[in-house]
Amino acid sequence: MKKALITGITGQDGAYLAQFLLKKDYKVFGLIRRVASRDMSNLEYLDVADKISFIDGDLTDEASLISAVKRIYPDEIYNLAAQSFVGISWDQPLTTFDINATGTLRILNAVKTFCPTAKFYQASTSEMFGNSNDKGVQSEATYFHPRSPYAIAKLAGYWLAVNYRESYNMFCANGILFNHESPIRGKEFVTRKITDGVAKIKFGLAEDIKLGNLDSFRDWGFAGDYVEAMWLMLQQNNPDDFIISTGENHSIKDLLNTAFNRVGIKDWSRYVKLDPQYKRPSELFTLKGQNGKAKEKLGWKPKVGFEQLINMMVDVDLERIKLVAKKLKNKE
Ligand code: NAP
Numbered sequence: 289m290k291k292a293l294i295t296g297i298t299g300q301d302g303a304y305l306a307q308f309l310l311k312k313d314y315k316v317f318g319l320i321r322r323v324a325s326r327d328m329s330n331l332e333y334l335d336v337a338d339k340i341s342f343i344d345g346d347l348t349d350e351a352s353l354i355s356a357v358k359r360i361y362p363d364e365i366y367n368l369a370a371q372s373f374v375g376i377s378w379d380q381p382l383t384t385f386d387i388n389a390t391g392t393l394r395i396l397n398a399v400k401t402f403c404p405t406a407k408f409y410q411a412s413t414s415e416m417f418g419n420s421n422d423k424g425v426q427s428e429a430t431y432f433h434p435r436s437p438y439a440i441a442k443l444a445g446y447w448l449a450v451n452y453r454e455s456y457n458m459f460c461a462n463g464i465l466f467n468h469e470s471p472i473r474g475k476e477f478v479t480r481k482i483t484d485g486v487a488k489i490k491f492g493l494a495e496d497i498k499l500g501n502l503d504s505f506r507d508w509g510f511a512g513d514y515v516e517a518m519w520l521m522l523q524q525n526n527p528d529d530f531i532i533s534t535g536e537n538h539s540i541k542d543l544l545n546t547a548f549n550r551v552g553i554k555d556w557s558r559y560v561k562l563d564p565q566y567k568r569p570s571e572l573f574t575l576k577g578q579n580g581k582a583k584e585k586l587g588w589k590p591k592v593g594f595e596q597l598i599n600m601m602v603d604v605d606l607e608r609i610k611l612v613a614k615k616l617k618n619k620e
């Protein structure tokens with residue numbers, strides 16, 4: 289039985305990846321950090337919380353990473369843990385760097401020293417491109433020009449993974465993933481903020497959704513599809529870096545149209561308020577990934593399209609908010 293160590297197990301991708309690997313008969317270990325109030329809701333939603341072996345540890349604490357790696361001696365390591373919210377990275381740049389850049393270095397060093405033959409997946413991101421593109425799309429050859437502390441820290445993580453591969457012959461693969469979402473996406477991200485807001489408006493629990501820039505375009509896919517690509521990268525004979533995307537993009541306005549349409553509201557404009565606090569000091573306008581390399585070499589392709597994804601998220605949020613509304617009514 290293969291052993292996988294996932295950092296970031298409580299997050300969106302950690303939960304989907306754990307579910308995927310368990311179905312493939314892996315023994316799954318999840319690194320979990322000490323917090324005052326532990327939230328296992330993503331793992332519970334996917335019904336995997338009781339099937340994972342949890343290991344205490346934190347990407348900011350090298351000793352904990354060494355101890356985790358020595359204890360498990362994993363075949364595969366998926367480094368998904370991060371301060372993953374771009375917006376807050378301007379307010380907490382040092383924490384973001386410590387986790388996303390130095391944290392990656394800490395775990396790479398632990399792997400190099402104590403289990404150098406393990407295959408290592410690094411959660412890299414389309415944010416590293418910033419606004420650069422080649423004729424409107426980003427490929428593995430597009431130059432990087434990160435535009436947030438988050439993206440700069442992630443770019444350091446990307447190059448560290450490449451450097452450990454080149455310097456120590458380690459199996460390190462970067463997945464350059466474009467935005468991917470699901471019903472367990474954090475509510476601070478724009479997709480879930482909108483699907484949760486639409487459900488609340490539908491049940492009379494909110495009057496509007498406050499947003500920043502409505503003009504940016506993102507290449508949104510489904511997280512459940514993307515974790516398969518992570519695994520496929522580690523099943524190759526040689527380590528390499530891959531873009532994972534749908535190859536299509538949509539604006540926030542398209543997203544609003546689709547989400548409100550799902551609950552029968554044709555004109556969303558009266559429910560959306562612009563709020564400058566959600567605008568970013570520097571923005572990424574258009575992301576659209578060229579996923580040809582992943583299709584050809586990994587045999588991977590996305591299964592869930594944009595409309596299906598947003599409808600799925602709205603439907604799950606409607607179910608959740610319906611329960612909340614019912615509870616509130618019973619209290620009256
Ligand atoms: P997420 O839902 O925000 O999950 C982040 C995870 O990292 C959580 O489990 C969190 O644990 C953990 N974490 C944060 N700081 C940590 C620390 N110091 N030590 C140990 N664990 C820590 O993120 P996601 O959407 O699943 O994304 C997974 C990874 O892919 C991230 O690295 C993200 O930057 C990257 N990525 C995501 C996307 C996307 O669209 N989702 C696209 C490209 C790349 P707590 O529960 O304790 O907070």
Ligand code: GDD
Nearest residue numbers: 372374413414415466467476477478479499500501504566
């Ligand atoms: N979060 C948020 N909240 N974003 C808003 C809002 C708002 O109220 N209003 C407009 N937006 C715009 C943002 O300015 C951005 O242009 C776009 O919506 C998407 O924002 P997010 O959903 O926060 O995602 P992101 O693209 O910044 O980052 C996500 O994808 C990256 C991959 O491209 C995160 O998952 C990152 O961790 C990931 O690396």
